Amino acid sequence: MKTFSELNLVEPLKKSIEALGFTIPTPIQALSVPATLLGKNMIGVAQTGSGKTAAFSIPMITALIKNPQLNGLVLVPTRELADQVCEVIRSLTKFVPLLNPVMLIGGVAMGPQFRDLKRNPRIIVATPGRLMDHMGRKSVRLINFGFVVLDEADRMLDMGFLPQIERIFLQLPRQRQTLLFSATMPVQILKLTHKYIENPLQVKIESTPEQAPKISQKTIEISQNNKNDILLDEINTRVGSILIFTGTQHRADRVARFLLSYAIKSDRIHGGRSQAQRKRALDEFRSETIRVLVATDIAARGIDVDHVAHVINYDLPRASEDYVHRIGRTGRAGREGQALSFISGEDKGKWKAIQRLMKQSGKHDFVEQVVAAPASSRAPRPAPVQGLERTMSPHRPSAPYRKAAADKKTSRPFDRREPYAGGRERRDQPRGGFYGDQKEQGDRPSQATGANKPVFPRRERAPGATRREFKRW
Numbered sequence: 001m002k003t004f005s006e007l008n009l010v011e012p013l014k015k016s017i018e019a020l021g022f023t024i025p026t027p028i029q030a031l032s033v034p035a036t037l038l039g040k041n042m043i044g045v046a047q048t049g050s051g052k053t054a055a056f057s058i059p060m061i062t063a064l065i066k067n068p069q070l071n072g073l074v075l076v077p078t079r080e081l082a083d084q085v086c087e088v089i090r091s092l093t094k095f096v097p098l099l100n101p102v103m104l105i106g107g108v109a110m111g112p113q114f115r116d117l118k119r120n121p122r123i124i125v126a127t128p129g130r131l132m133d134h135m136g137r138k139s140v141r142l143i144n145f146g147f148v149v150l151d152e153a154d155r156m157l158d159m160g161f162l163p164q165i166e167r168i169f170l171q172l173p174r175q176r177q178t179l180l181f182s183a184t185m186p187v188q189i190l191k192l193t194h195k196y197i198e199n200p201l202q203v204k205i206e207s208t209p210e211q212a213p214k215i216s217q218k219t220i221e222i223s224q225n226n227k228n229d230i231l232l233d234e235i236n237t238r239v240g241s242i243l244i245f246t247g248t249q250h251r252a253d254r255v256a257r258f259l260l261s262y263a264i265k266s267d268r269i270h271g272g273r274s275q276a277q278r279k280r281a282l283d284e285f286r287s288e289t290i291r292v293l294v295a296t297d298i299a300a301r302g303i304d305v306d307h308v309a310h311v312i313n314y315d316l317p318r319a320s321e322d323y324v325h326r327i328g329r330t331g332r333a334g335r336e337g338q339a340l341s342f343i344s345g346e347d348k349g350k351w352k353a354i355q356r357l358m359k360q361s362g363k364h365d366f367v368e369q370v371v372a373a374p375a376s377s378r379a380p381r382p383a384p385v386q387g388l389e390r391t392m393s394p395h396r397p398s399a400p401y402r403k404a405a406a407d408k409k410t411s412r413p414f415d416r417r418e419p420y421a422g423g424r425e426r427r428d429q430p431r432g433g434f435y436g437d438q439k440e441q442g443d444r445p446s447q448a449t450g451a452n453k454p455v456f457p458r459r460e461r462a463p464g465a466t467r468r469e470f471k472r473w
């Protein structure tokens with residue numbers, strides 16, 4: 001297939017594809033769409049940015065138009081990716097009535113999702129945990145969902161979603177078309193495909209040297225307490241949007257606050273923020289309203305922001321594979337990108353593991369290594385501008401708590417609230433946000449398994465606060 005017009009697509013879908021400006025299919029689309037339009041199952045090895053969303057959406061929409069009894073389900077690992085995928089499906093169904101795509105993700109209220117589900121959506125884009133929640137409440141029945149897509153399957157596995165995926169597959173009709181996309185093919189995914197996908201067509205898209213992103217990598221050997229100074233210097237000497245990765249939610253907050261105090265427009269995105277806050281931060285970064293986004297590994301995959309010119313690893317990732325995904329956020333859409341990693345004494349082992357992994361994957365990337373000047377020889381950092389960090393959107397307790405705090409009827413010290421630590425972590429896991437991000441409570445079943453129940457810190461209920469408000473707070 002050389003152009004989309006060669007395909008025998010229905011007119012409204014053709015029109016939407018044209019409206020999106022897609023004329024020539026990307027390699028994954030050219031290889032997979034003709035076969036999947038004929039009803040074949042498929043396993044696709046392709047990176048984000050390869051055009052795989054349209055590669056599975058076009059055959060799904062076509063199948064749903066042809067068979068009015070059929071519905072489509074797209075499972076994705078993160079809420080941000082769900083948002084992105086849903087957006088593409090909405091654009092592709094712009095001229096196709098009655099498909100009503102809806103998004104079911106954690107971290108947001110159930111009410112609007114119940115309302116959406118009452119309108120009989122024929123396409124659901126969901127994260128596994130929230131979908132299981134809906135299945136438990138019987139607001140979703142998967143009996144007619146005969147077109148299933150598993151996107152970023154390897155990421156779902158990393159995030160521990162395998163048990164949920166297996167349970168979801170048990171509820172799906174046996175007669176179905178299944179497409180699976182993954183950036184890598186570890187053994188567990190192969191097992192999953194053997195179990196749930198019959199005779200799949202296998203498509204693998206290797207990036208050619210011309211397509212491979214041009215990312216220059218650099219490391220700075222640095223001491224832990226020097227990081228902020230060097231970060232400030234690096235930001236001031238670079239041009240363009242910057243994505244900074246930290247190891248924990250708490251550190252992401254601290255770095256964002258630090259940057260704001262130096263009048264650098266920034267925000268942060270991590271598992272401890274509400275979905276609305278995460279969406280706003282990402283939207284502002286995408287529209288270049290803010291120049292710097294500080295993130296935990298939640299943003300390392302799937303986020304497609306073309307103009308990220310630099311990725312700075314303030315902390316190295318715990319899992320070596322995440323390094324590749326992190327730096328892959330830059331150098332997108334044919335642009336050049338730069339990746340900088342801060343290596344402190346304790347990071348040396350991690351850095352060696354990352355280099356080993358890069359060698360194994362055949363990416364013998366040259367990394368420029370620099371040692372930071374000692375703090376004593378550096379010019380002192382100017383004083384921050386007082387009060388600027390207050391522009392950072394704070395945590396805001398709900399109305400009864402604000403009132404009670406004003407009336408001093410509760411002992412909760414709002415103004416000295418501890419940095420975000422939990423609600424999402426379990427007592428048997430170390431503190432510090434990492435687990436909170438890897439296993440988002442909002443994306444896991446709250447009822448289905450007792451084991452995953454989050455342990456909330458003890459709090460007082462403010463006088464007059466309803467139980468619901470108390471819970472939300």
Ligand code: AMP
Pocket residue numbers: 021022023024025026029047048049050051052053054304
């Ligand atoms: P994806 O891998 O689905 O996230 O897509 C990455 C980017 O490629 C998105 O910005 C799409 O709009 C764009 N894209 C997908 N398919 C095509 C196509 N056939 N022609 C041009 N752009 C495309």
